[in-house]
Amino acid sequence: MAGVYHVHKLNENTYLIEEKTLINQGLCYLLCGEEYALLIDTGLGYRGLKETVGELTKLPVVVANTHAHVDHIGGNHSFKEIWFHEADRPTFAFHTDPAYTLELLTGGMPGPVRLVAGILTKKLRQVDTSGEYHYFGDDKVFHLGGRDVEVIPTPGHSPGCVCFLDRKARMLFSGDTVCEWGILLHFEKESCPPETYLKSVERLKEAEAAYDTIWPGHHGFPVEKSYVDEYLACARQIVDQTAEYGVTQGRRCAKYKRVLITIPEEK
Numbered sequence: 001m002a003g004v005y006h007v008h009k010l011n012e013n014t015y016l017i018e019e020k021t022l023i024n025q026g027l028c029y030l031l032c033g034e035e036y037a038l039l040i041d042t043g044l045g046y047r048g049l050k051e052t053v054g055e056l057t058k059l060p061v062v063v064a065n066t067h068a069h070v071d072h073i074g075g076n077h078s079f080k081e082i083w084f085h086e087a088d089r090p091t092f093a094f095h096t097d098p099a100y101t102l103e104l105l106t107g108g109m110p111g112p113v114r115l116v117a118g119i120l121t122k123k124l125r126q127v128d129t130s131g132e133y134h135y136f137g138d139d140k141v142f143h144l145g146g147r148d149v150e151v152i153p154t155p156g157h158s159p160g161c162v163c164f165l166d167r168k169a170r171m172l173f174s175g176d177t178v179c180e181w182g183i184l185l186h187f188e189k190e191s192c193p194p195e196t197y198l199k200s201v202e203r204l205k206e207a208e209a210a211y212d213t214i215w216p217g218h219h220g221f222p223v224e225k226s227y228v229d230e231y232l233a234c235a236r237q238i239v240d241q242t243a244e245y246g247v248t249q250g251r252r253c254a255k256y257k258r259v260l261i262t263i264p265e266e267k
Contacts, residue, residue: 005052013147014169015056016221019043023121026071027217029173030056031166033144037061040164040173041217044124045074063131064142064149066175066217067161068092070101070127077128083142085153086135088160091190098125104187152207156197157183158190165210172211178204178227180220182260186251194263198235204228230259238263 008016013032019025026043030053037059042049053061065072065084068091076082084092094100102118102125140151142164152163154177164173176183177200185191205228214223234256237243243254253262 004046005048007052007056010171010215011169014166014171016215017043017049017052019046019049021046024071025218027215027221028075029215030061031144031147031149032057032059033147035059035145036142038142038144038149038164039063039079041066041072041175042075042078044071045076045078045127049075050078062142064164066163066173066177067158068095069158069176070095070125072175072217074124074127077130080132081134082131083134083136083140085151085160085162086137087155088158089135091158091160094190096127096129098122101125152203154200154203155192156185156200157192158187159192161200163204165207167210170210170212172204172207172214174204174214174223175217177201178214178223178231179216179218180223180227180258181218182248182253182262183231184251184262186262186264188264191264194235194238194261197261198232198239201228201231201235205232227259230257231261233257234259234261 004019004021006018006020010016015030017028024044028043029040031038037057039061042063061079063076063079063082068084068088136151138153142149150165152165154161154163157176161177163177185197208225215221216223234254238254246253246255248260251262252265253260
């Protein structure tokens, strides 16, 4: 699909692949070592992702997902070897169920709008699950040859959310754990409690001396390191019950300076 993928060269062996259409925007990253290349996330998987990656490297490509949501795993099938955190296996089952992802996408919409949205997104919600899937724990390191990429477990948005840290390049790839706009914890069947997300952001804060830039899964890029402090403050206010709440896109959210965190409605 011409025009969907836009490549940004970050350094000599690292590329940002932006998947951008009228209905979505997602960020994937290609990290090339001497022996292998690591593709972090595959977006919704429009046609042309494999070809785009093939134009950037001839190395064998391994896929690693920051988490198993449909907008991060949709192009996994274009590659042979695929990894994500073992805690997101139930999440993967949810997000490869077209009925579940339709409900996520259209919940709260009027009936006619829901019908049209369902028709327009039907193909994208039919996730191809073929490929050799593998599951890592909290201590996984991808050895690419002269380049190591560490997993940092950051459950919150989903139980198996992770960030990837390249200490040598001083780059953190944050998926949906730290983004410019906000973090979503309102998915009742899969999001973790705010207390869990708070511990995850504390983990990123503890590691901040190892990275200079943060590369997220959506929205603007890169993200300033100060966003980690703002998410810390926002999550602490939720946990301490001192947060100020508003509504964004019909969802209850806590806001702090530039960031917001959505949470389930009170029952």
